[in-house]
Amino acid sequence: MTPDFGQVWVYLSASPLTALTITLVAYLVGDWLYQKSGRMPILNPVLIAVVLITVGITMTGIDYWTYFEGAQFVHFLLGPATVALAIPVARLLKTMRKGFGAIAISLIIGSATAAISAVFIAEILQASEKTVLSLAPKSVTTPIAMGIAERIGGLPSLTAVCVIMTGIIGAMIGPYVLNAARITSWDARGFAMGVAAHGIGTARAIQINKNAGAFASLAIGLNGLATATLIPILFTLWQWWTTP
Amino acid sequence: MLVALTQLLFCQLVGEVIARAFDLAIPGPVIGMSLLLVVLLYRQSIPENLESTAEGILSHLSLLFVPAGVGVVAHLSVLGNEWQAIIGSLIGSTAITVLVTGWVLQRLHRGVSDDS
Numbered sequence: 001m002t003p004d005f006g007q008v009w010v011y012l013s014a015s016p017l018t019a020l021t022i023t024l025v026a027y028l029v030g031d032w033l034y035q036k037s038g039r040m041p042i043l044n045p046v047l048i049a050v051v052l053i054t055v056g057i058t059m060t061g062i063d064y065w066t067y068f069e070g071a072q073f074v075h076f077l078l079g080p081a082t083v084a085l086a087i088p089v090a091r092l093l094k095t096m097r098k099g100f101g102a103i104a105i106s107l108i109i110g111s112a113t114a115a116i117s118a119v120f121i122a123e124i125l126q127a128s129e130k131t132v133l134s135l136a137p138k139s140v141t142t143p144i145a146m147g148i149a150e151r152i153g154g155l156p157s158l159t160a161v162c163v164i165m166t167g168i169i170g171a172m173i174g175p176y177v178l179n180a181a182r183i184t185s186w187d188a189r190g191f192a193m194g195v196a197a198h199g200i201g202t203a204r205a206i207q208i209n210k211n212a213g214a215f216a217s218l219a220i221g222l223n224g225l226a227t228a229t230l231i232p233i234l235f236t237l238w239q240w241w242t243t244p
Numbered sequence: 245m246l247v248a249l250t251q252l253l254f255c256q257l258v259g260e261v262i263a264r265a266f267d268l269a270i271p272g273p274v275i276g277m278s279l280l281l282v283v284l285l286y287r288q289s290i291p292e293n294l295e296s297t298a299e300g301i302l303s304h305l306s307l308l309f310v311p312a313g314v315g316v317v318a319h320l321s322v323l324g325n326e327w328q329a330i331i332g333s334l335i336g337s338t339a340i341t342v343l344v345t346g347w348v349l350q351r352l353h354r355g356v357s358d359d360s
Contacts, residue, residue, distance in 0.1 A: 023307075023310055023311060024307070026310070027306070027307045027310055031306075045306055046306050046307075046309050046310055046313055047313070049307075049310045049313070050310060050313035050314050050316070050317060051317075053310070053314050054314055054317045054318075057314075064314065064315060064318035067311075067314065068311060068314075068315065071310070071311035071314070072311065074307060074308055074310065074311055075308065075311040075312060077301065077308050078273070078308045078309070078312075079253075079256045079272070079273045079276075080249065080252040080253055080256055080273075080301065081301045081302060081305055081308055082256075082271075082273035082274060082276070082277055083252045083253075083255045083256050083259070083273055083276040083277045083280055084252055084277075084297070084298035084301050084302055085277050085302070086255075086277045086278070086280035086281040086284060086298075087280075087284065087290060087294060087295055087298040087299075087302075088298070088302070089277075089281055090280075090281055090284035090285055090290055091290060091295075093281075093285060094285070094290075098353075099353045101352075102349060102352035102353035103349070103353070105348065105352060106345055106348045106349035106352065106353075109344060109345065109348050110341060110344060110345030110348070113340060113341050113344045113345065114337060114338075114341040117336065117337040117340045117341060118333050118334070118337035121332060121333040121336045121337055122329055122330070122332075122333040125328065125329035125332050125333060126329060127326050127329035127330065127333070128326065131326050131329065131330060135330065135333050135334070135337075138334065138337070139337075139338075139341060141271070141274070142312070143271035144269065144270065144271060144274070147269040147271075148269070151269070155322070157319065157322050158322045158323070160312075160315075160316075160319075161316045161319055161320070161322055161323065162330065162334060164309065164312050164313055164315075164316045165316060165331075165334055166334050166337075166338055167309065168313070169334055169335055169338050170338045170342065173335070173338065173339055173342075174338070174339075174342045177339050177342045177343050177346075178342060178343075178346055181343050181346065181347060183343075183346040183347060183350050184350075185349070185350045185353075187349065187350075187353065188345075188346045188347075188349040188350035188353075189346060191345060191346070191349050192341075192342045192343075192345040192346030192349065193342065195341060195345045196338050196341035196342045196345060197338060197342070199305060199308075199309060200306065200309050202305065203302075203305035203306040203309070204306070206302050206303065206305060207303065213302070217302075219345075221274060221277055221278070221281075224270065224271075224274050225270065225274075228269050228270065
């Protein structure tokens with residue numbers, strides 16, 4: 001009896017098992033390349049995995065939703081992982097006795113910088129108003145960013161794409177920017193990555209240094225709240241300024 | 245590990261319920277994180293199994309973004325003909341934000357936890 005590869009393929013292309021395995025294998029390849037290169041930020045494991053999977057599913061003709069049916073088991077863990085960020089933050093806050101003012105000021109300046117610089121550069125590059133508004137909340141985690149975009153009149157789906165791209169860009173270029181600017185304090189490095197590049201930026205910080213990871217985790221949580229408050233205020237001011 | 249995972253999921257569940265019941269803009273997991281943080285700060289110490297489970301999940305945090313990343317590629321068409329402006333803005337703004345935030349915090353606070 002010869003095996004019926006057609007039948008096997010029908011099973012494999014529809015089973016969550018395949019998508020789950022592909023996701024883990026692609027990530028392990030990405031992580032291996034990243035470690036081999038001596039952790040060069042440019043070789044971001046998420047980016048490598050995404051490229052490999054996209055090429056793979058395009059070549060085999062599996063559509064994204066079929067892929068996601070399996071990959072959602074990985075995606076789902078983002079929720080508990082977000083909750084788990086409370087642990088490094090609690091550990092940090094239990095030992096920290098000063099510096100709360102410094103954190104609050106950096107947070108507000110960082111959050112405002114992220115939104116204003118994104119809008120400003122997009123305006124210079126002549127993006128449409130809807131695009132500009134969709135870019136404003138790009139530095140916070142996806143659900144918060146989509147909520148803000150909706151409230152100020154952006155496109156939530158465009159915002160979701162921009163958020164993930166921001167995370168990968170931040171993880172890739174952030175460490176070079178911090179080195180060039182001689183920002184050597186692990187606290188400041190972690191916090192900056194968390195404010196600018198949310199979870200994906202934080203993922204790197206957690207691997208590199210415990211303090212950086214705790215400050216990055218703190219930054220994601222706080223920046224979500226700060227940005228959700230700050231952007232509607234900035235938006236109202238901006239409207240008030242531009243409409244005579 | 246099972247207990248710790250249950251605790252994390254329970255916090256998320258309570259967070260989701262609060263977010264939906266009060267129609268908040270803050271996502272459930274972020275509320276769950278805040279709740280857990282309050283509990284942990286109130287307690288004397290952080291339970292060891294919770295700490296090791298959290299470390300396990302967070303050490304692979306990047307992996308969890310891969311499915312969403314593939315989704316981005318599948319939805320690149322939303323960038324439309326403005327993709328140059330969008331990518332320019334994302335790169336420029338992210339670099340400026342990392343620089344400004346890191347510089348301000350380093351200026352105001354020379355690593356309290358660096359020397360502890």
